Each structure stands twice: as structure tokens, then as C-alpha cells.
Amino acid sequence: MLKNRMIRVVTFTFTMIFSGLLLMIALIDMFIWQQSFYQCVSKLFALDEGANEGYVIATAAAGFIYSIASDYRIRKKKRSQQS
Amino acid sequence: MSKKLVENISLWQLAVLMFTFEIGSVAVVGVGTDTKQDAWIAVGVATVLGAGLVWFYVYLLKQLPGRNLFEMITFCFGKWLGKIIGLLYVYYFLYISARVLRDFCELITSVIFENTPIEVISITMVGICAYMLYLGLEVFGRTGEVFIPYVFTFIILIGLAILFSGEFQMKNLLPILGDGLGPILKHVFPRLLTFPFGELVTFMVIIPYVSHFAKAAKVSVFTVLISGFIIIYGTVIEIASLGARQMERTVFPLLSAAREISLLEFIERVDLVIVFVVMFGIITKVSVFLFGGLKGLEHIMNIPYRYLVFPVSMIIGYIAIQISANNAEHIEEGIRFIPLYMHIPFQIIIPILMAPLLIWKVKKQKRRSDANGSR
Secondary structure: OHHHHHHOOHOOOHHHHHHHHHHHHHHHHHHHHHOHHHHHHHHHHHHOOOOOOHHHHHHHHHHHHHHHHHHHHHHHHHHHOOO | OOOOOOOOOOHHHHHHHHHHHHHHHHHOOOOOOHHHHHHHHHHHEEEEHHHHHHHHHHHHHHOOOOOOOOHHHHHHHHHHHHHHHHHHHHHHHHHHHHHHHHHHHHHHHHHOOOOHHHHHHHHHHHHHHHHHHHHHHHHHHHHHHHHHHHHHHHHHHHHHHHHHHOOOOOOHOOOOOOOHHHHHHHHHHHHHHHHHHHHHHHHHHHHHOOHHHHHHHHHHHHHHHHHHHHHHHHHHHHHHHHHHHHHHHHOHHHHHHHHOOOOOOEEEHHHHHHHHHHHHHHHOOOOOOOHHHHHHHHHHHHHOOOHHHHHHHHHHHHHHHHHHOHHHHHHHHHHOHHEEEEEEHHHHHHHHHHHHHHHHHHHHHHHHHHHHHHH
């Protein structure tokens, strides 16, 4: 079980980088615009009317799915090497 | 799993990448606008200091030949602290990569593709960078080689075209040092030294893969001086054609200067040539930062970076849009926060802290191996 978890390294890296960068943006906004952390984070996830943020959200989601698929591929490769 | 592919680029490819990297964002946003008509002097001073900074980076790399920035950090600070500092560098590289991408997206959506959503430009550009990096550093280097003659020629020709259009007003460059040296030195540190010259810290990830590593220092310093000269040339064009006041107010100064060109009432709207130069510069810059981040992740997570190219690139495309609500906010963050709290620690403080540790540890290692050899 633990071994399988350790193998999900691409998905883990994706999540770590994604959340880390969002946190970084929120912290910078907090510092510059003197807003609360909650305000900055909610601003990040709010979808502006008329904007096409859906496109980039879709590509980020595609990146996440790709990372899960990569992990699956790596696991399969490892299993075939073991057997 | 941790098997690494050996990739090499030539010295010429390194020089090309460095040159286009330096020109990239500078051609979009311009530099030294706060120093008005003395901006070119400020760029000159920053170039000399920047060359020194690059020499220092290569000097650090020479202490441990064949190892990149992340491996050096681990060597100096140990496994765990090294991984934490390495991860901070990864975030820094990826964040700056998203910022550079946003610069370009703003330029494109306000100048050429006015009706195209900024998100589409972001996804397209990051897709190109991802594909190039997936193919490897060698392909990246060769791409630079193919485009550099056009980039160089176009920049030179733009200056000459402005001169022959009669828009080049030497009086705009006067008075020289009207406010003294103070404002120039204030502007050089931290803003001009860190952007664009200090950003070459990312090349500490690429330089170890150069085939003739021994000559990397000379080539790097020479390239920084050449690119500094070209930036001075561009700044002089901007000041002479727009004037200091207008240059300060313009969002994209070089582009505005190129719009002044009108030769024989036939050759006009050559600003697209600048867009080409900028586009290639930005592709290089985003790719170099992205490569730096990916190499860091490869080192930290112990997984080949190619697995991460697509997912991380998609994050960059997303972050470039989320980074700020509009261009004004983006520029404000770039002036008030980034140089002081991000560039200085990662470009100057950490490498300086690392230097004595590195020299001491290398000497210790040598002494130990000499002692083992004499037994």
C-alpha cells in the first residue's frame, strides 16, 4: 500500500506545484494590496463574467489527468519489470 | 526511474540562448524608464555589474564541474535543507516563468490579437515551450540557433529604419546626467541588476550541460556584454524616437518606437517585426525558467523531468492568467515586490551564502581524496 502511494510521484508533484504557486500568488497579493488571505484566495478562484478562465482551468485539469496517467504508466512499467 | 539522459549544448548555443533570454522581456516592457533620458547609462552600468554576476555564477559551477544549481545546493546544505532550498528555487523559477508569459500575453492581446482571449495565447505559447522542452535541451539549443540571425538583424534594422525615417532626435538624449549619478545608481540596484541580468541565475541549471565547460565563463560574460550593448541600443532608440516623457508613459516602448517608422511612405507598420523578436525572446525565456524548474523537480523528486513537462507547463499556463487581474496590477507587482523579495534572495543572497560553504566543502573533499590516494 505504502509502495503504491510512493509511486504516485507525478500527481503528487503536480498538486504540490499547483497549490504552492497559488499560495504564493495569494501571499504576494496580500502583501501588496493589504487584503486578507481569504479575500486573496477567493479572488483567485472567482470566475470573472465574460472572461474565458474556463480554458486555462480545463488545461490545468488536463495536466492533472495527464499526471495521473503518467503515474499509472510508471507503475505498469515497474510491475512488468518486476515480473 | 532516476536514469538521466545526457544532453549537451555547444558554447554557441549557450550564447544564443543567453542573448535571446536577455532580450526577451526587455524588448516587451523596456528597462530604465525611471531614469528618463539617462536610461541607456543605467543599462550600461547594469551590464558591467551583470557580467560580474554571471562570472560569479560560473565560478560557483566550476567548483563542482558537471553539477547543476540544485545538485550544488544539496552538496552545500545537505540532503533535507538542500531539498527545501531547491524547492524554493523551483517555485521561484516557475513563478517568474508565468510572469514572463503574462508579459507576452498582455503585449499580444493589446497589439495584435485584440479579440483573442488572453487565455488562448497563454495556452498556445506554453504548449510550444512544453513541446520544445519535451524534445530536450539539444532541440531547444538548435531552435535558438535557427532564429538568432533574424532576431539580431531585425533589431539592428529597426534602429536604422527609425534613423532614416527622421524620427531619431538626438536632442531627446540631452541633458546627459542632468540629475547626477544618484538616480541611476538607485535604479541599477536592485531593479536593473536583477532584471534582466540577475535572472541568468537560471543558467546555472543549463551551463553544466555545455560541451566545452571550461570556456563557459568567457562565453557567458561576453554574451552578457553583447546583449547589454543591444539593450543599450534599443533604449537609445526608444529615448531618441519617443522622448523620455513619452517613453515613461508607454507600456511597450520599443513597439511604440517601431510604429514611428515610415520609409518612402511604403514601409510602415513594422512593429510586427518587433513582435517576432519579442515572441522568440519570450519563448526562450519561459522555456529556460521552465527547464530550470523541471530540472529542480527532477532532482528533488528523483524522476525524469520529461514526465513532468506537460503537467507543469499546464500549471504555468493557468498561473500566468491568475497571477494578476490586469496589466496594471501585473506591472505594479513586478516593480514593488519581485525585485526586492524574490530576485535579490534567489539571485544574490543564496549564491553568496553558498560560495564559502561550497569552497570549504570542495577543499575538504579534495583533502580527503588526496589522503586516500597517498595511502
